Amino acid sequence: MWRLFDNRRLLSLFLGVALVWSLASVDWGSAGVHSGGGGTLREFVLAAFPPELSPDFLRVGLAAAWQTATFAVAAITIAVVVGLPLGALATGQVVSSSSRGRALAVGARLFLAVIRSVHELVWAVLFVAAFGFSSLAAILAIAIPYAGILGRIYGERLADVPDEPLRALRASGASPVAVLAYGRIPIALPDLLSYTFYRFECTIRAAAIMSFVGIRGLGFEIQLSLQELLFSQVWTLMLFLVGLVVLVDLWSSKVRRSLAA
């Protein structure tokens, strides 16, 4: 039956109206390229051909990339260690009593939703204001929202595991935790891994922007080069970011292929 507002139409209408409203909120009178902006834009784009490739600067970029990578690795390890048990709790399947399991699941999901709702840089600014500047503050700031998002996705993937193999485990007397460890996690592993790799890629960007609270790394160097208007250096540093992201991508796809084989 044809209806004026079926779901798809309503969706398109909503998206269209939202876009028009946002366009209307821009103050077009003062918006746009500011004086001299056009020239700077051209300068910025041309600076990419070629980027700064002197050995000295490449060494700076490499050191910065290493620093950013270490922060990303540190943050994702905490996020996984915290997110996995919370995600398991969120499935509601870790205790044998179903009512207690459901209560735990609701609690875990709520907690995950709260910690992932605040952006890592907001956490970072607050932590630095509260605890003072330190690398741990930045790493925790990244790890908190990432634990939230990893926990949510882990919970969903672990809950979606087909029930037949789990039933076989339960029939042989496995406890809920054993079902989780020998059933759910191994079966969901490829999915869990590929999502974790994706989030690892995101922590690289998160670690880079921790320059905003004074953490060294690629973002820090980009800020320095921007301040001195050395755009070809900015491009080099951006290419280092691309390099890190591509490396993680490649690693992820090779691991997935290895698991599938």
Add this chain to the structure above:
Amino acid sequence: MIRHRETTRNYQRQRQPLTFARASAYGFLLLAAVSWGYILLGTESGVGDLVSAQTWSDAGDFFGRLLGLGSGVQPAYFQGDQWVEKGKLAYDTLAMSVLAIGIAGIGAFLTFLPGARNVSNGGLGGSPSRAGLAVYCLVRWVFTLTRAVPELVWAMVIIFFLSPGILPGALALALHNYGVLGKLASEVVEDIDPAPARALRASGAGGFQMLLYGILPQALPQFITYLLYRWEVVIRTTVVVGFVGATGLGREFRLSLSFFHYTEVGLIILWYLVLVIGVDLICAWLRRLAR
């Protein structure tokens, strides 16, 4: 008996090969150990501060002040005009996030086709061409570059050219999300069932008809799902881009913090949470519509 033992041994040998996945696990553990070592020893880690009582009482004071404890002045929570003022900033922030995801979505929608390998190499019918391959490589490269650079860095670059306001922040968010959405959408097209498109091509459909009837019906719902998912991410990031883009809640957050107007910071965080939770709820509703 002997045979049984042999099978067991074979079985164990089969289970233990050093696959790439296993090597990666060891490799990652090593990387984690080295990274933590570097951070704890080579940077100002702040581990020492964690055991000092002074740090914790200072931190307690800070979070107490955000809530309006012991400041003497009337907290912003009890001033109606403060709610309205920060609400207006939240409204701007929301508009910025919608504009960002709108630009990113339209941009990705216009370019995701040549970014799909099965479109450019003729897997969906049509003939592979060197030009198609070149465009494929170029589009994929642009996706990777825009995606690899975080929104905040794009924002720091863009304020060199654009006047402050909603637009530069929205463009910065849009650039990064364009890369993300473009990559995701291209991969959706690479995974679609090629049969309808090939059948259309074989019965003489043109490129546009093939797109309209062979590709979009399969790819569009997934694209919308990704768009909504990215909007949830964007609303969280819009505040941060406001730090540099000089608009909305982000700018006010930085200003209030540097003027030590703690309860205003608290109020801004409250509005921020309203935005985040509101957008999450709207997206959940829209996803139900898309299904």
